[in-house]
Each structure stands twice: as structure tokens, then as C-alpha cells.
Amino acid sequence: xxxxxxxxxxxxxxxxxxxxxxxxxxxxxxxxxxxxxxxxxxxxxxxxxxxxxxxxxxxxxxxxxxxxxxxxxxxxxxxxxxxxxxxxxxxxxxxxxxxxxxxxxxxxxxxxxxxxxxxxxxxxxxxxxxxxxxxxxxxxxxxxxxxxxxxxxxxxxxxxxxxxxxxxxxxxxxx
Numbered sequence: 001x002x003x004x005x006x007x008x009x010x011x012x013x014x015x016x017x018x019x020x021x022x023x024x025x026x027x028x029x030x031x032x033x034x035x036x037x038x039x040x041x042x043x044x045x046x047x048x049x050x051x052x053x054x055x056x057x058x059x060x061x062x063x064x065x066x067x068x069x070x071x072x073x074x075x076x077x078x079x080x081x082x083x084x085x086x087x088x089x090x091x092x093x094x095x096x097x098x099x100x101x102x103x104x105x106x107x108x109x110x111x112x113x114x115x116x117x118x119x120x121x122x123x124x125x126x127x128x129x130x131x132x133x134x135x136x137x138x139x140x141x142x143x144x145x146x147x148x149x150x151x152x153x154x155x156x157x158x159x160x161x162x163x164x165x166x167x168x169x170x171x172x173x174x175x
Contacts, residue, residue, distance in 0.1 A: 025040055025041040025042060026038055026039070026040045026041070027039040027040075034051075035051045036050070036051055036052060037049070037050055037051065037057075038051065050073075050075060052075070053075070054075045054076035055075045056072045056073060056074050056075050056076075057072065057073040057075075058071075058072045059071050059072065068083070069083045070082070070083055070086050071083060071086065082099070084099065084100050084101045085098065085100055086098070092109065094107065094108065094109025094110075095107065095108050095109060143161065143162065143163050144160075144161070144162040145159060145160075145161050145162075146159065146160040146161075146162075147159050147174070148160075155174070155175055156173075156174070156175050157173070157174040157175075158171075158172075158173055158174070159171070159172050159173070159174050
């Protein structure tokens, strides 16, 4: 216990576990009697709340002896921010998303499948979209129409149409 003054610290040092049993379901951390952070339980579902407006929750680790930020819940943006150069890995180290503040890489050690019930758009507003020399575009069924045009002039296009099942391919300019 402290000495009864508010300027003292409280240290818990036990040989076993520390158990917090709050029948109200909340564990609150306060600063100067103001709620700052709370953990709330409702029917087994936990909520973590930073009660300070626009404040962040930062996750840091000891990485090789240095404390480094891995990610943060950004209160002012309502976003999950992954620190520059840190990866989100899926399954193994060869499947990840990583960004450095300028570039974003999506990597897969095998196939990368993108599935959408609607359109998939890839936009490179000031650069080129490149496919390597061994890339093919495969249609599973139906007719594929590929239009190549300048975004500022969609009426002046080069079109490739592949009719599924018939093997007919047409190349045409469209104006």
C-alpha cells in the first residue's frame, strides 16, 4: 500500500498471478480521476476503449534490444496504422503486405488471387502498369473484352475481344 498521499507509487510484487475480479465487467485506468483507458466485458466480448478524444493506442515491442513501434490505432483518423517497413503476414513469411510510406508491396510465395463480385480496377495515374514476360491473362468462361485507352479519351481505344468457347479473337481500334 502507499503512504496515503497521492504522490506515491503502488508496486505489486507477487510470486503467483495477479487476478482482477470486477463483477461490473470493467477495468479502468485513470489519470487524475479521469477515465483514460478501459477494458469492458459484456457477455464474453471485450471492448478496449481509449476515452481521450483523438488519442492513439500504440503497440511497441523490443526488437533486438530496441523499442520499436509495430502498429497503432489512430484515434484522430479511426485507422489502424502499421509502422513503416513493418509487415502484415498471412500464413508464412512469404505472404505479406508491407509499406514504407511511399510504396506498398503485396507479396505471395505462391499464387495471389483477387476475387470480386464486380469490377477490379488497377490505376496507375502517372506511371505504367507492367506485367512480366511470363504473364498470361486467363478467362475461366465467357467473353473477355480488354480495352486499352488514355484515361482522358476513352473513345480512342485499342480493343482485344476473346470469345470464350469459340476461340475467336478480334483486335480492333475503337473511336
